Amino acid sequence: MRFSVSVRSALFAGVAGVALPFSAFAQNAGAAAPDAGQESSEAPAPLSTGDTIVVTATKREMTLQETPVSVSVTSGETLERAEIRDLIDLQTVAPSLRVSQLQSSANTTFIIRGFGNGANNAGIEPSVGVFIDGVFRSRSAGQIADIANVSRVEVLRGPQSTLFGKNASAGVISVVTRAPQFDFGGSVSATYGNFDQIVLKGDITGPISESIAFSLDAGMNKRDGYVDVVNLDEKINERDRYSVRGQLLFENGGPLRIRAIGDYSKIDELCCFAGNVVAGPTVPLLFAVGGAIDPENLFSDQTYLNTLPVNEIENYGASLQADLELGALTLTSITAYRELRSLSQQDVDFSSADVVSEMRDQAYDTFTQEFRIASDFDGPINFLLGAFYFNEKVEQNSGLTNGPDARPFFDLLAGSGTPGTLGFVESQLGFAQGSIFAEGAATREYFTLDNEAYSIFGTVDFEPFDGLTLTAGFNYTKDKKDFSLEQTSLDPLANVNLVDAVIVGQIAQAMGVPPSSVDGAAIAAFQQANPAAFGAIAAAATDPATNPLLALQPLQFLPPFLNVPNAVEPGRTRDDDFSYTLRAAFDVTDRLNAYVTYATGFKASSVNLSRDSRPLPADYTPGPYGSTILAPSSPIRDAGLGVPNLTTGTRFAGPEEAEVYEAGLKGDFPGLQFNLAVFDQTLKGFQSNVFTGTGFALANAGKQSTRGFEFDSVIQPADPLVFTFALTYLDPKYDSFPNSTLGDLSGTRPAGIPEFTLATSATYTHEFGMTGNALIGRLDYYHESNTQITDGLTGFGSNEAGIAMARLYRREVNQVNASLTLALDMGLEVSAFVRNLTDDRYITQIFDGVAQAGTVSGYPNQPRTYGGTVRFKF
Numbered sequence: 001m002r003f004s005v006s007v008r009s010a011l012f013a014g015v016a017g018v019a020l021p022f023s024a025f026a027q028n029a030g031a032a033a034p035d036a037g038q039e040s041s042e043a044p045a046p047l048s049t050g051d052t053i054v055v056t057a058t059k060r061e062m063t064l065q066e067t068p069v070s071v072s073v074t075s076g077e078t079l080e081r082a083e084i085r086d087l088i089d090l091q092t093v094a095p096s097l098r099v100s101q102l103q104s105s106a107n108t109t110f111i112i113r114g115f116g117n118g119a120n121n122a123g124i125e126p127s128v129g130v131f132i133d134g135v136f137r138s139r140s141a142g143q144i145a146d147i148a149n150v151s152r153v154e155v156l157r158g159p160q161s162t163l164f165g166k167n168a169s170a171g172v173i174s175v176v177t178r179a180p181q182f183d184f185g186g187s188v189s190a191t192y193g194n195f196d197q198i199v200l201k202g203d204i205t206g207p208i209s210e211s212i213a214f215s216l217d218a219g220m221n222k223r224d225g226y227v228d229v230v231n232l233d234e235k236i237n238e239r240d241r242y243s244v245r246g247q248l249l250f251e252n253g254g255p256l257r258i259r260a261i262g263d264y265s266k267i268d269e270l271c272c273f274a275g276n277v278v279a280g281p282t283v284p285l286l287f288a289v290g291g292a293i294d295p296e297n298l299f300s301d302q303t304y305l306n307t308l309p310v311n312e313i314e315n316y317g318a319s320l321q322a323d324l325e326l327g328a329l330t331l332t333s334i335t336a337y338r339e340l341r342s343l344s345q346q347d348v349d350f351s352s353a354d355v356v357s358e359m360r361d362q363a364y365d366t367f368t369q370e371f372r373i374a375s376d377f378d379g380p381i382n383f384l385l386g387a388f389y390f391n392e393k394v395e396q397n398s399g400l401t402n403g404p405d406a407r408p409f410f411d412l413l414a415g416s417g418t419p420g421t422l423g424f425v426e427s428q429l430g431f432a433q434g435s436i437f438a439e440g441a442a443t444r445e446y447f448t449l450d451n452e453a454y455s456i457f458g459t460v461d462f463e464p465f466d467g468l469t470l471t472a473g474f475n476y477t478k479d480k481k482d483f484s485l486e487q488t489s490l491d492p493l494a495n496v497n498l499v500d501a502v503i504v505g506q507i508a509q510a511m512g513v514p515p516s517s518v519d520g521a522a523i524a525a526f527q528q529a530n531p532a533a534f535g536a537i538a539a540a541a542t543d544p545a546t547n548p549l550l551a552l553q554p555l556q557f558l559p560p561f562l563n564v565p566n567a568v569e570p571g572r573t574r575d576d577d578f579s580y581t582l583r584a585a586f587d588v589t590d591r592l593n594a595y596v597t598y599a600t601g602f603k604a605s606s607v608n609l610s611r612d613s614r615p616l617p618a619d620y621t622p623g624p625y626g627s628t629i630l631a632p633s634s635p636i637r638d639a640g641l642g643v644p645n646l647t648t649g650t651r652f653a654g655p656e657e658a659e660v661y662e663a664g665l666k667g668d669f670p671g672l673q674f675n676l677a678v679f680d681q682t683l684k685g686f687q688s689n690v691f692t693g694t695g696f697a698l699a700n701a702g703k704q705s706t707r708g709f710e711f712d713s714v715i716q717p718a719d720p721l722v723f724t725f726a727l728t729y730l731d732p733k734y735d736s737f738p739n740s741t742l743g744d745l746s747g748t749r750p751a752g753i754p755e756f757t758l759a760t761s762a763t764y765t766h767e768f769g770m771t772g773n774a775l776i777g778r779l780d781y782y783h784e785s786n787t788q789i790t791d792g793l794t795g796f797g798s799n800e801a802g803i804a805m806a807r808l809y810r811r812e813v814n815q816v817n818a819s820l821t822l823a824l825d826m827g828l829e830v831s832a833f834v835r836n837l838t839d840d841r842y843i844t845q846i847f848d849g850v851a852q853a854g855t856v857s858g859y860p861n862q863p864r865t866y867g868g869t870v871r872f873k874f
Contacts, residue, residue, distance in 0.1 A: 068471075068585040068595030070157045070664060070677040070710060072096065072726070076150045076178070081763070081778050081819055083191075083833045083869075085146045085199070085221065087130070087153075087173065092782040092815060094155045095728040095757040096710055097173070100844050101272065101859075108140040112157055112171035113681055114706045114732045114753035115658075121689055121696045122362055122396045123449055123483065123607030127170035127656060129160070133177055133261055135319045135336040136166050136368055138392055146265075148243060149203045149217040151176045157710065158681060159601025159658040161579040162473040163457055166390050169601035169658040169683065179259060180213035180249040181205045185874055187827075193867020197223035197239065211252035218244040226863055227273040227301045231292060231352045234308055236270040237862075255325040260318070267313040272859065273303055274350050277809065277846050280795075280854030285412045289405045291353025298860050299841045304352035306403065307345070314341040317366075328376045332386075333369075340364040348850040350857055354403030356442065356850065366392040385458040394449040396609060400442040400558065400694075407437040410555055422493075425552065429496060430515075436493045443558055445487045447609040453479040459581070467587040478576040479604035485571070485613055485651075487561035494556045497644040498549040499627040502541035507534075523629060542624045550625060557694050557851055559626070559645035561611070568619050568635045573605035575655050593666045601658030606687050607651065612695025614649030622647050653687040653698045674713040681706050682735070690741045691847050692794050702736030704750060720765045728757040742792040743799040751791045751806070752845075754784040754813075772825025777818075784813035789846050795853040805856070811842045813861075827873040834866035 072094045074084075084090060088108060091099045098111040107120045110128040122139075130137045153175050160168035184206035191199035203217035220242040225235030243265035250258040276283070279295035286293065292304040317338030324331040342362045349355040372386030407422065415421035422436045459473035489495065507526050508515040510533065527534040540546040565571030579602045585595040615636055623630030626645040631637050636646075660681040667674050686701040712726035732753045737745040759782050766775045789811050792803040816838050821831035842861050849855030 068583055068664065072155045072712060074153045076152060079150055082780060082817060083835060090153060093759060095726045095759040096157050097155050110173060114730050115170035115683055121610055122394055123609035124689055125167045125606060127167060127603055128173060129164055129166060129168040130173045132175045133319065134321060134334045138366055139340060139364055146219055146221050146241060146243060148201060148219045149178050151178045158660045158662060158679060159599050161601035162475045162581040162599065166453060167603045169603040169656045180215040180247050182207045182213045187871060187873040189869055189871035191867055191869040193865055195224045195226050197867055211250055213249045215247045225270060227303055229305050230302055231304050236309060237273050238270050240269045241267040257323045259321045262318040264316040267311060269311045270308050271311050272309065274857045274859055275303060277858040278856035280852060282413065282852040282855050285409055286351045286353050288412055289353050289408045291351040293351045298843060298858055305347045306352050306354040307347045307357060309346040310344060312343040330374050332372050336368045338366045353405040353409065355406050355409050356403065357401050360396060360398040363395045364392060380463045382461045388455045390453040392451045396447040399444040402437055402439050402442045404439050410437045414552060414555060429501060431492045437491060441490050443487055443489050443611060445611060447485050449481060449483045449607055449609060451481045453477060469585045471583040473581040475579045477602060481573045481605065481607060483571050483607045485564045487611055489558045489560050491558055494559045495644055497627055498553060499541045499625045500629045502547050503537055503629050506537040538630060553625060556645055560643040562615060562641060562643055562646060564651060566641055567639045568641060569615060569651060573652055575604040577602040591668050595664045597662045599660050603656040605652050605654050606698065608696060608698040610695035612649060612692050612697055613651055614647055616650060617648045620646060620648055650698045653700045654685050656687055657684045671716050676711050678709045688740060694851060697741040699739055701734060702738060705735050706730050706732040722763045724761045726759040730755060741794055742803055745791060751788040754787045756785040758783040774823050776821040776823060780817040782815045786810050786812040789843055793848050793856060795848040809843060809846055813842055814840050829871040832868045836864045839864040
C-alpha cells in the first residue's frame, strides 16, 4: 500500500498533480468581494497567467500580486473539475492545509503549517478559523457540509488574529459563495459513481426587481458505504447529506448594498470505520465472549460491530451583510445567528461483542456581529477600524453504556482469562452479585459552556512614496467562558478506592464495629490514638503484595467525577490579549513584489468538556493509588470535596499565543506566476488534546515552533496548457512540552506534520475551432512525505513503551486524481473523473483501544472513487 518517497515522487512529480490554480493572496473571510453582486453565475477561474484577480485579504480591495498575505486560492471551477465536494478534500489543492475526519462525520480537524486542533471535544475551538461568506463557523460539524455554488475557497496561512475576532492563531479558511445575479441563470448537475454514489445539484438566480436579485441552490449527496459490517450485513462510511440555501441581494447602484443568506443542511450517515491496528492482550477475551474483529487488517474494509455508528447533524442559520459607501468611506455590518445539532452513537469497542457504546448529543447556538469602516483616500494614509462580537452556548448530553458482554469481558480481563474474579470481589466488598460492569448505563454526563467575546481591530496603511506601503494593525480581544461539568459514574467498583477500602476494613476490625460506621471522624480519631497501628494498616493497604485488590485498579477507568463549579473550582476562564501586525510591502518592479511581516496571534482558553476532565494539581493532590484517606492537604481535600479515585489533570488549557516572522516574494510574468513565503512561526501554550482511551487530556505545550517555506506557481507554456506546482516544507519542533500525557516531549518533532507536501496539476484545454466547444483534461497529484502518525500511545504501561510503539506507524500520501470534461458552448458539460486513481491506502490516525490497554485502533483513508457528471449551465 505504501511506496517509497523516491519511487512515487519520481513517478508523479513530472505530471503536476493536484490543483492549486491560483495560490496567491486572497480575500479575507470576513469580507465579500466588493463586486460580488456582479460576478458571472459560472464564475470561471482564469486560466491565463495574464489575468488580474482582485481580492480583499486585508479587508480592502487589492490585486493578488499587491496583497502581502500568504494565501492559496481555489476557484469554483477547480472545485468542479477536481470533484472536490467538501473541505475534507480541499487539502489536495492547498498543501499547507491538512484535514482529517476521525470518529464521526462531525469530527474534523484543520491544520495549517502544522498548527491546529479542535473536534471531538466540545470545549475546544479550532485554531484554524473557518468562515463562510464572512460568518465564523465555530465548530467543525458546522463546516463540513458539501461545498455548493462556491465562487472560491481561500486558505490564509499563519496567524490572522489582527483582522479576525475569533480563533485564527494558526490561519483561516474562507469559503466565498456566489452572490445573486441580476441576469437570469443557473445550473443543474447529476453525478453517478462507484459505491452507487448519486450527487444532485442545482442553482438558479435572477432579478426580482431592478434592485433586488435572488438565488436558490440545493444539493444532495448519497453514496453506499465501502466498509462491510460482516456480522450485520450492512455497510458503513457512507454519504447521506443534503443542503439548501437562499439569498437575496439589494443593489440599485446607490451607496447601499445588502445581502441576506439563509441555509439549512443535514447529514445522516453511518460513519466512521475504525479498524484494528494492533491486536493486544484484550482481543482473545473479546473472542472468548463471542465477539469478532478483523485483527491487524485495517485495509480489508471489513469490520464487526454490534450496532451501526449513527451520525445526525443539522446545521442552519441566517446572515445579513450591509455595505454603505459614504464617499471615500465604506461601512460594513455582518450579523449572523446559527444553530448546530449533532447526535452520534457508536460501538466504541469496535467489535461484534456488545461491550460498551457511546452516545453524544451536542447543541451549539451562536450569534456573531461585525462592524467595520474602511477608507479609500487618494492620499498616502488609509485605515480600517472594526469591532467583532461573539456569543455561543454549548450543551452536551453524553454517556457510556455497558452491553450484555461487558461483565463477562471484564471478568475475564480481571482474572487473566479465568472467570469468577468479579464475583469474588463483589463478595469481599459487599456489592450485590452481578453489579460490577452490569448491563446498562456506565456514565451519564451533562456539560455546558457559555462563551462571550468581543474584539476591536484595525489597520493603518502608510505609503510614503509610490511602491512602498507600511502597515500596522492591532486586535484587542476579551474572552470569557463559564462552564459546568456534571457526571455520574455508576459502576460500584469504580466508586470504591481499593486502598481506602482496606484501611476502613482494618480499622473497623480493630475497633470491633461494622465498616459502615467508620467515617472520616472515626478514622482521624483512630489515627491520633494509634499512630503506629494506623501506619502499619496504611503500609499494608498500599502494598500490592499485601493488598491484591490493587491489581483491579485498571478496571476503575470510569471513577467518580468532581462536578464543576464547586467551592474550589469556579468553572470559568477570563482572557484578554493585544495582538498586532507590522508589515512592509515593496514593489520591486511592476511584476515583482516583496513583503516582510511580523505578526502575533491569539486563541483564548479552551475547556475540557470530557469525562477525563480533572482538577488542576494546584487544587488537589491525590494519595497513593488515588486514596482519599491518605491524600495530603489541598484545597479540594480541605474543603471536603474529595471523591474516591480522584486524580489530577486539567479543566481547561490556557490561551495560545502565536508569533510569526515571514518574508514573501510574488511574481507575475507572461506565462508564469509564482509566490514564495519563508516563515518562522511559534505557538506558545499550544492546546494539545490527546485521546486517553475513555476521554481527553487537554494541556498546554510550553512552545511549539515551525520553520519552513511555501512555494506555489502557475506555469502556462502555451494557451491551452496550464501547470500548477506547489510545495510546502515544514520543520516543526516541540521547543517545550514538559507536561504532555506522554511525559516530557521537549526537543522532539511533533507527529503528523509531513516535512514536504506537494500539490501539482496539469490542465489541457482543446478548443474545437471557433465553436466555443472544448475538451478539458486534468491530472492532479498530491504527496505528503513519510511521517510518524502520532506522538505516542497511553495504553502500553509506560510513556517510553507508548512512544516506541507509536514510532512503528507512519503515513505517506501519494494521491492521483484525474478528470476529462467535454464542455459545449450551449452550456452542457459531460465529464468523467477518478479520485485516488492508484487506490493508495494509508492510515490517517491511530489511537488507544477504548478500555483495552495494549490494543491500537486506526482510521484508514478512502479507497478509489470514480464516476461521471452531466452538468448544464444556463
